[in-house]
Amino acid sequence: MKRTVFIVGLGLIGGSIALAIRKEHDVHIRGFDISQQQVKMALSLQVIDEVAPSLEEGVKNADLIIFATPVMKTEELIQELAGYSLKAGAIITDVGSTKKRIVTQADCLTEKGVTFIGGHPMAGSHKSGVEAARAHLFENAFYILTPAEGTDLRQIIQLQNWLKGTKATFIELTAEQHDRLAGAISHFPHIVAASLVHQVAKMDGDEPLVSRLAAGGFRDITRIASASPAMWRDILLHNKESLLELLSSWTTEMNEVRAMIETENADDIFAYFEQAKAFRDGLPAREKGAIPSFYDLFVDVPDHPGVISDVTSILAQHEISITNIRILETREDIMGVLRLSFRSEEDRQRAQVHLQQAMYDTYMM
Ligand SMILES: NC(=O)c1ccc[n+]([C@@H]2O[C@H](COP(=O)([O-])OP(=O)(O)OC[C@H]3O[C@@H](n4cnc5c(N)ncnc54)[C@H](O)[C@@H]3O)[C@@H](O)[C@H]2O)c1
Numbered sequence: 001m002k003r004t005v006f007i008v009g010l011g012l013i014g015g016s017i018a019l020a021i022r023k024e025h026d027v028h029i030r031g032f033d034i035s036q037q038q039v040k041m042a043l044s045l046q047v048i049d050e051v052a053p054s055l056e057e058g059v060k061n062a063d064l065i066i067f068a069t070p071v072m073k074t075e076e077l078i079q080e081l082a083g084y085s086l087k088a089g090a091i092i093t094d095v096g097s098t099k100k101r102i103v104t105q106a107d108c109l110t111e112k113g114v115t116f117i118g119g120h121p122m123a124g125s126h127k128s129g130v131e132a133a134r135a136h137l138f139e140n141a142f143y144i145l146t147p148a149e150g151t152d153l154r155q156i157i158q159l160q161n162w163l164k165g166t167k168a169t170f171i172e173l174t175a176e177q178h179d180r181l182a183g184a185i186s187h188f189p190h191i192v193a194a195s196l197v198h199q200v201a202k203m204d205g206d207e208p209l210v211s212r213l214a215a216g217g218f219r220d221i222t223r224i225a226s227a228s229p230a231m232w233r234d235i236l237l238h239n240k241e242s243l244l245e246l247l248s249s250w251t252t253e254m255n256e257v258r259a260m261i262e263t264e265n266a267d268d269i270f271a272y273f274e275q276a277k278a279f280r281d282g283l284p285a286r287e288k289g290a291i292p293s294f295y296d297l298f299v300d301v302p303d304h305p306g307v308i309s310d311v312t313s314i315l316a317q318h319e320i321s322i323t324n325i326r327i328l329e330t331r332e333d334i335m336g337v338l339r340l341s342f343r344s345e346e347d348r349q350r351a352q353v354h355l356q357q358a359m360y361d362t363y364m365m
Pocket residue numbers: 008009010011012013014032033034035038068069070071073074095096097098120121122123124125126127128129130228231235
């Protein structure tokens with residue numbers, strides 16, 4: 001008989017995990033979501049095989065239960081789960097972006113002899129919903145596990161085996177460590193991105209031109225401001241302590257930048273950017289992390305009609321798929337840049353060869 005996986009929350013991450021599990025295991029996947037639209041879509045995309053009418057029904061006979069709901073909901077649902085009878089040996093995990101409050105809540109399961117192992121696949125997108133789910137979303141990403149002290153090693157290995165289709169790299173951290181690190185490299189940057197958007201939105205009232213001019217750098221740094229407000233509301237409430245500390249040190253740093261500008265301290269300003277560039281350039285490029293690395297190729301293109309279809313048809317002729325395409329800096333009569341994203345380094349390199357043969361200037365960053 002097939003083993004059963006039960007996924008609660010059939011959105012971007014729940015859906016992607018389901019697809020990744022299916023790649024490696026012959027399983028029956030059951031799903032539950034409060035949104036009927038997401039449920040229908042998950043069924044039609046064959047992300048799940050069956051819909052559970054409730055959490056209580058869904059957990060019956062499940063070998064693996066995965067919570068992929070916003071983190072405050074996950075906390076509530078774990079408490080509810082403790083009231084239901086679960087299959088002996090079942091493993092419970094979650095994919096939430098915060099860990100401390102979730103693993104603390106999960107003590108109520110541990111007390112009942114149920115294994116809960118907190119998890120966080122450190123890759124994602126600003127998109128939500130099962131329609132954006134992809135089996136390869138977590139390839140090369142870090143997948144953090146936060147098992148409680150005393151968790152049976154065999155169950156950690158079993159969970160990793162369930163999740164091997166993600167092709168992620170597993171690492172273990174304590175929940176506290178996780179929240180401190182994720183706060184700095186994921187949660188706080190989302191606050192900054194949203195604040196930059198607010199700043200421009202406020203100017204927009206008096207200077208409507210500002211949003212039309214918002215291009216290149218602004219769009220790159222604020223992409224993540226398009227993420228789900230419900231998900232980020234919950235993350236900020238859960239990781240309050242780390243985020244308040246980060247806000248204090250950021251404020252101090254911004255005051256230092258203010259002083260450098262006020263005193264026109266050219267050397268310090270240069271050093272500020274130089275040191276940031278050195279650290280940023282030194283980050284590992286091929287590993288997806290909280291700063292996901294895409295296999296991007298930049299192509300200089302003259303700004304005239306038909307150029308995009310020419311580039312994409314060259315790639316299609318050689319059966320190279322692109323995962324994303326974006327036009328950067330197009331201005332009238334000025335050379336623009338196309339950013340093409342690929343699924344693998346091999347695709348990127350093949351694309352470069354064929355586009356160069358067609359006389360396009362290409363470069364990687
Ligand atoms: N988006 C990312 O980049 C990312 C990456 C890693 C981890 N995460 C974490 O994954 C989790 C899910 O995020 P997502 O991006 O898939 O969001 P999503 O909005 O795409 O999906 C969340 C789903 O949960 C459902 N849901 C909400 N309350 C529910 C309830 N009470 N019962 C059942 N279903 C309910 C929603 O209807 C939705 O379909 C969050 O905890 C988030 O912190 C997100």
